[in-house]
Amino acid sequence: MLVPQNFEAKIGFATLRELLEQLCLSALGRQHVANMQFITQHEQLSKLLAQTDEFRQLLAGGSEFPGAYYFDVMVHLKRASLPGAYLDAAAFYEVKMSLRTIRAALTFFTHAPENLYPHLRLLGIGIQADRNLLAAMDKVVDDEGLVRDDASPLLRQIRQELIQRQGQLRKQIASVLRHAKSEGWIASDLEPTIRGGRLVLPVVAEHKRRVRGLIHDESASGQTVFIEPTEVFELNNDIKDLENAYQRELIRILTALTDQLRPHLPDLRKAYGYLGLLDFIRAKARLARELDAxxxxxxxxxxxxxxxxxxxxxxxxxxxxxxxxxxxxxxxxxxxxxxxxxxxxxxxxxxxxxxxxxxxxxxxxxxxxxxxxxxxxxxxxxxxxxxxxxxxxxxxxxxxxxxxxxxxxxxxxxxxxxxxxxxxxxxxxxxxxxxxxxxxxxxxxxxxxxxxxxxxxxxxxxxxxxxxxxxxxxxxxxxxxxxxxxxxxxxxxxxxxxxxxxxxxxxxxxxxxxxxxxxxxxx
CATH class of the missing domain: 3.40.50.300 (P-loop containing nucleotide triphosphate hydrolases)
Known part of the structure; x- marks a missing residue:
């Protein structure tokens, strides 16, 4: 029992709890801080203190423990559990990088001498960080969070065709632009821009009949109109079709990868819970070092x-x-x-x-x-x-x-x-x-x-x-x-x-x- 009800505020513990939250790297770690409470069971308290003391020794010894990519991926795992749903590249990046951190942490304790960190080592028992799943995600999403061009043969082909068509488009519209500028139909300091997903030219309004093409938009002042020249109609159409095909293949790949991820969800939830717990213990150890505790x-x-x-x-x-x-x-x-x-x-x-x-x-x-x-x-x-x-x-x-x-x-x-x-x-x-x-x-x-x-x-x-x-x-x-x-x-x-x-x-x-x-x- 703690008396009064605002015991933490009266005694000054709220300050330490806030500092611990700041020392955490993840939302899961901060949740552990929020759930931290007064313990009266000796065995439980002894275990928690031993974990923190081992991590304090780990930090004091200068060991390089994995300290990056403590993402909160539980929301991604929840979405992945829905049939037919898929995770985007940014979500897979966080899942992948966090899983890589989990594997590195497990490896760290596995390779440490047996007499070191026994309580921290026990936390990793039963934690699965499937290497094949990690490899599958790495094949699709790179370390910048982008889908790799070679994630599938079709995606690579579409990407190559897109690059080719975009090069042709730039060349063609540059020719039209040079002529229009030489005639004074387009201001000399203006360049092609995008309207409605298509490449267009910014033409002076009074000369809009001089440039053959489709008007997509006009400026707020009405002095400039944005025209898609007839010379690039087909190229713009081809690019739009390729972009749509690229997006369809992208969704197919991400959906397939999500389907591959789904059977691992129970193990992943447990693994990311482990990562959050390590983050919490690490924060307690960092506080101990600050206090020389x-x-x-x-x-x-x-x-x-x-x-x-x-x-x-x-x-x-x-x-x-x-x-x-x-x-x-x-x-x-x-x-x-x-x-x-x-x-x-x-x-x-x-x-x-x-x-x-x-x-x-x-x-x-x-x-x-x-x-x-x-x-x-x-x-x-x-x-x-x-x-x-x-x-x-x-x-x-x-x-x-x-x-x-x-x-x-x-x-x-x-x-x-x-x-x-x-x-x-x-x-x-x-x-x-x-x-x-x-x-x-x-x-x-x-x-x-x-x-x-x-x-x-x-x-x-x-x-x-x-x-x-x-x-x-x-x-x-x-x-x-x-x-x-x-x-x-x-x-x-x-x-x-x-x-x-x-x-x-x-x-x-x-x-x-x-x-x-x-x-x-x-x-």
Missing amino acids: QLPELSSRPLIRWRGVRHPVLALTFKEQNKAAGKDGEKREVVPLDIELTPEQRMLVISGPNAGGKSVSLKTVGLVQYMLQCGLLIPCDDYSEAGMFEDILLDIGDEQSLENDLSTYSSHLLAMKQFVTVANKKSLVLIDEFGTGTEPSLGGAIAEAVLEQLNQARAFGVITTHYTNLKNFAEKTDGFVNGAMRYDPERLQPLYRLEIGKPGSSFAIEIARKIGLPRQLVE
Whole structure:
């Protein structure tokens, strides 16, 4: 279970999903991104993570994996399934080139050492990319997407006759054109053009009776008429007949090729599904490389033991900013966190000054755990271990509802009501600025009661707060631990480092003194 309904938007995962879509090469790959969801089955998640990690290693090793012609051909296959229908040359080009990519991918994994990419290799089992079908398409359609002139003996013959007649036509009409220009019937800068599929001359309207032939059209101004000279009637007719014959033979060839394709449709659908899946996994691997992400040791139990974990969206944002700043510009880096939630230390209560990184730390936990259970590698250091949760329950930000006349605090209480109802030993609870929004003594007391209930449910979680009573509760309660966001009171600057084991301070007095608030007010 994920709470609230707009969990992805609240935690920042929508940004990663959009980026993944951009990294895909195909519509099928993007569909996989759209279908990506929170996974609670260990075996399924382990397989998906292994696939992504193998592709990450593949890219890191510099291997040349087929990276072109990831066309979406499902619409072509659907059309080909209709009796009597045929695919045009452009459709066959996409089917052919994609099938060639599929064969290249299968060959890549087949020829790789057996100990490399075992999970990716398994994806290709049962995938058929028929060599004879590929050869048949290649015989008809070239690598530019055009039907070959020699796709059939008759097509070649018609094509040769067309070329011959067109040459005769150009020669004949050039003769008429020269004479007409010499007489001033056609402007010297004009050339023959096409009207109604036939070659015509642009004749000055007042001289239209001088050129014997058939008028096909006139210009918008009426000053030019387009005449087909009588000398080229027969040649134009021959060319039109040959073009019609060419088109009939073309359709016959494409229809026959479509008929040859049709029995392979089930295998082709499966093969192109395989290509879309590879595209999706490749996009996840590319994202992992952007984030310097890796595969932690995966446990089926609820557990977080991350070393050097970074907020992925912040990391990408800083990376772009650093690139824009150039070599001499100021560089920003995400401060990594060490986070540990175990059965013995299930709840982390983070305190510290405002804008010191408490909320970012909480969001990092939620976002990284969610991306992991969506099958993505996570930005952490070596020796990290990650478990699985069945629920992630998030309460963060202002959920005030004008429609339901709920205050911010009321919306928080509704969230707490749901949390204490559903939370269990496989839940991850994330609550930002716990207890705020009402009178501190009451808000703190209610928050402590909620924590006690969550503790009885054996839930895991990260809580951020300023309240002393919650820090004290964490200090004396088994399964809880305090955490502090480090702060430099001399420079009034947050250090964004999380220190586990002791509560943090808001540094209100120190900050007041530093900024020069009157001494009598501070004391």
